[in-house]
Amino acid sequence: ASSHLTHDKNTEEYNDKSHIHTPKDIKPHTDICNEPAVCVPHVSCPAHVRKDNKTSCKAIGGRKGVCCTSGRNLTETFHEKGRHHVQNLDKVTLNFIAHHSQSEMAFLRTKETHLLARENNVLRQGSASYSHTFRNSRAFDATDLSNVFDVANKALEIAFATKAFKHRQGITNQQLELGMIQQDLKLSSLSEFCGRRPFCPPVLEKFRRIDGTCNNLKNSAWGGPFTPYARLLPPSYEDGIWAPRLSARSHEELTTPRLISTTLFPDEDIPNTGYTLLLAQFGQFLSHDITHSMDTSFGNGSAISCCQPEGAGALPHEMRHYACMPIQIPNKDKFYGVFNQRCMNFVRSLLAPREDCTLGYAQQMNKITHFIDCSSIYGSTPEQTGELRSFEDGKLIVFNDFGRSLLPLSKDPEACLTMEQGSACFQAGDTRSNQMISLVALHTIFHREHNRVAEGLQKLNPLWSDESLFLESRRIVIAEMQTIIFKEWVPAVIGDLAMEEFQLKLEEGSEYAYDYDMHIEPSITNEFATAALRFGHSAVDGLIKLYGPKKMEEMISIPEIMFHPARLRKRLFLDEILSSLTTEPIQEVDHSFSEGLTRYMFRGGNPFGVDLAALNIQRGRDHGLRPYNDYRELTGQPRIKSFKEFRPDMAEKLSKVYESVDDLDLWVGGLLEPKAPGSLVGYTFRDIIADQFSRLKKGDKYFFENDPSINPGYFTPDQLREIRKASMSRIICDNSDGILLGRQAINAFRQPGVPGNEFADCDGASIPRVDLRYWKH
Numbered sequence: 001a002s003s004h005l006t007h008d009k010n011t012e013e014y015n016d017k018s019h020i021h022t023p024k025d026i027k028p029h030t031d032i033c034n035e036p037a038v039c040v041p042h043v044s045c046p047a048h049v050r051k052d053n054k055t056s057c058k059a060i061g062g063r064k065g066v067c068c069t070s071g072r073n074l075t076e077t078f079h080e081k082g083r084h085h086v087q088n089l090d091k092v093t094l095n096f097i098a099h100h101s102q103s104e105m106a107f108l109r110t111k112e113t114h115l116l117a118r119e120n121n122v123l124r125q126g127s128a129s130y131s132h133t134f135r136n137s138r139a140f141d142a143t144d145l146s147n148v149f150d151v152a153n154k155a156l157e158i159a160f161a162t163k164a165f166k167h168r169q170g171i172t173n174q175q176l177e178l179g180m181i182q183q184d185l186k187l188s189s190l191s192e193f194c195g196r197r198p199f200c201p202p203v204l205e206k207f208r209r210i211d212g213t214c215n216n217l218k219n220s221a222w223g224g225p226f227t228p229y230a231r232l233l234p235p236s237y238e239d240g241i242w243a244p245r246l247s248a249r250s251h252e253e254l255t256t257p258r259l260i261s262t263t264l265f266p267d268e269d270i271p272n273t274g275y276t277l278l279l280a281q282f283g284q285f286l287s288h289d290i291t292h293s294m295d296t297s298f299g300n301g302s303a304i305s306c307c308q309p310e311g312a313g314a315l316p317h318e319m320r321h322y323a324c325m326p327i328q329i330p331n332k333d334k335f336y337g338v339f340n341q342r343c344m345n346f347v348r349s350l351l352a353p354r355e356d357c358t359l360g361y362a363q364q365m366n367k368i369t370h371f372i373d374c375s376s377i378y379g380s381t382p383e384q385t386g387e388l389r390s391f392e393d394g395k396l397i398v399f400n401d402f403g404r405s406l407l408p409l410s411k412d413p414e415a416c417l418t419m420e421q422g423s424a425c426f427q428a429g430d431t432r433s434n435q436m437i438s439l440v441a442l443h444t445i446f447h448r449e450h451n452r453v454a455e456g457l458q459k460l461n462p463l464w465s466d467e468s469l470f471l472e473s474r475r476i477v478i479a480e481m482q483t484i485i486f487k488e489w490v491p492a493v494i495g496d497l498a499m500e501e502f503q504l505k506l507e508e509g510s511e512y513a514y515d516y517d518m519h520i521e522p523s524i525t526n527e528f529a530t531a532a533l534r535f536g537h538s539a540v541d542g543l544i545k546l547y548g549p550k551k552m553e554e555m556i557s558i559p560e561i562m563f564h565p566a567r568l569r570k571r572l573f574l575d576e577i578l579s580s581l582t583t584e585p586i587q588e589v590d591h592s593f594s595e596g597l598t599r600y601m602f603r604g605g606n607p608f609g610v611d612l613a614a615l616n617i618q619r620g621r622d623h624g625l626r627p628y629n630d631y632r633e634l635t636g637q638p639r640i641k642s643f644k645e646f647r648p649d650m651a652e653k654l655s656k657v658y659e660s661v662d663d664l665d666l667w668v669g670g671l672l673e674p675k676a677p678g679s680l681v682g683y684t685f686r687d688i689i690a691d692q693f694s695r696l697k698k699g700d701k702y703f704f705e706n707d708p709s710i711n712p713g714y715f716t717p718d719q720l721r722e723i724r725k726a727s728m729s730r731i732i733c734d735n736s737d738g739i740l741l742g743r744q745a746i747n748a749f750r751q752p753g754v755p756g757n758e759f760a761d762c763d764g765a766s767i768p769r770v771d772l773r774y775w776k777h
């Protein structure tokens, strides 16, 4: 179920074998371009989309790259002599614009108050949409909520100001896309919208901050929570600012995502035995470390409903919240039709302002730290971390359930479906932790890992304070996580070739890395979060098989354990689910999706749930992702000219739901591509993913293997050597309950029990350990 697209015969790059890496191809890439340009893969150079920068070069691995001078700073707005720039405006005009946006905001607020008073506009608590919009995609607590709204409202007001500016000055969408309306707002009443730059002390701090700030001293906010996503390409909005794009040819609304989902994505059982289910589950866990876009809500935190009660249709425009973008369900829908559902709730993501006081298109907010820093374990703000720490012996709080350490219980009565006696609902660093029971399992073992390391350090250094023990343990756990991601998970997803091309391999032994580059923006790109990394949704198996000591005992249908993790309290359950995750195969990354995600997701006690495939497509449009073809070009591939370039059955279906190849949504096109060599995904997703991990490694001063001149929290060479022994299997061995699990395959993401990935005893030496003795002071 993999090859859906035949590449254009004329494309030398993809049909010749020159991109297959042989060691002699590797040249230090700066040799090939004129300094200061460097040769990078197409995807990593934002400037190359601008027609005038097209010098190609041979990148690592022999593939064609582009000489890039932008330093891979995606936030840098376009500057170039000779292009027409909009005139700088006088104060009067700026104040006119500011006034205009303020009155638009006032209008919205009045309407919001009015809507909030009407029952129909607030989501009903028991529904699947409530779990989606409210449980999955909302703020953490009251302080968080006000933080978030503060930032989001500023961004919205800037969007209105941009609209007024656009109309008054006759600015085109293209000028907006290219950031050619640079406008310094410092002198106007809009100046209060300038992002707050965190203050960083001149002496570098040894430990990365909980909120990720002060990592890059020039851009101290980079990577922090409540900041915008980066973008590989400018957005595609109908008005150049925030209105969803229309079809390229007829300029009509695009086909409803639900019809695309039912037409293209049936539920078929197509396992890929090369990889374990843990690859998918860990992927979700990793996503929750680096990206969380939030649905807009009412100012008091209530969830917005965009559909009529009972789902009979969308609410009329005048009765809708401005952030509504409901998904229409066709009359003939075989599944939802049975329940007379014509409307699926969808609320647009919150926005975040640019840091530099400029007008421009809307940008979506990432609520958590962009860096790989285990924010899903520790939280993304000091307040969250404070709630999770025990403040004794450097440990995190645990819920002691008859001798087993589980995550602390959540105090939030809305976090799970039920809080009945004997039930359980957990608190972690990320608010989505209860979404899947297998996700809770991963949170649990990493939470335990922190406490295990803290205990180990305390034995070696009995005089260390709680604070030192906490910070040192966190630093080690983050380093282990980065090791697992770059040594095991990313190569399994994108393959060795891409690891080489994007220079993502970790150093070996006790060597430091020297590839930090302060010009690289580490932020998560919108394309990565909203499309490429969501490849994982296709790999999810809707049925989790649970094995007892001898035989399969149960099949869990995933909607049963969404936001309902009570079973984790059963003595055997954690080991059972970990064993299942490390032995069962993933589902192939392709056109097929579990109905557990496309029909029943978050159903709770209801007969139907929401459709994740439809949500992904709608989210892409909400975030202004450009059509698939534009990203083919970005990754150095030819645009497709006809759906016939896809597999025949797919081509036929695609032409039923898309008027033109230039309408195809990125997430859909990316999924249906044939796989790149050695990779689980096609070239487009592969490159977007590889580029992101390159940013997360080379743009993170505190990346664990950086040398002492870069990383204030560097490890000694001995410690580095130990950290590099970390593996997912060791984490499982050391932190499961040890009742059913005594053996693990060396690489937990790949097919176990085959040559090269044999099972080994947890007690033995085949699964290496990080020896903490090198941390004795």
Ligand code: HEM
Pocket (backbone or CB within 6 Å): 132, 136, 137, 279, 280, 281, 282, 283, 284, 287, 291, 292, 293, 294, 435, 436, 528, 529, 530, 533, 534, 535, 536, 537, 539, 540, 601, 612, 615, 616, 619
């Ligand atoms: C295990 C079952 C899973 C469920 C029930 C689930 C559910 C969801 C939901 C409801 C959203 C938000 C959709 C929206 O409104 O836009 C989402 C987003 C996302 N999911 Fe999943 N997901 C699962 C597995 C995965 C896996 C395996 C991966 C990756 C390997 C993944 C990666 C992502 C990413 C990157 C996002 C975007 C997050 C953001 O930026 O806010 N998910 N998922």
Ligand SMILES: [Ca+2]
Pocket (backbone or CB within 6 Å): 289, 290, 368, 369, 370, 371, 372, 373, 374, 375, 376
């Ligand atoms: Ca993070």
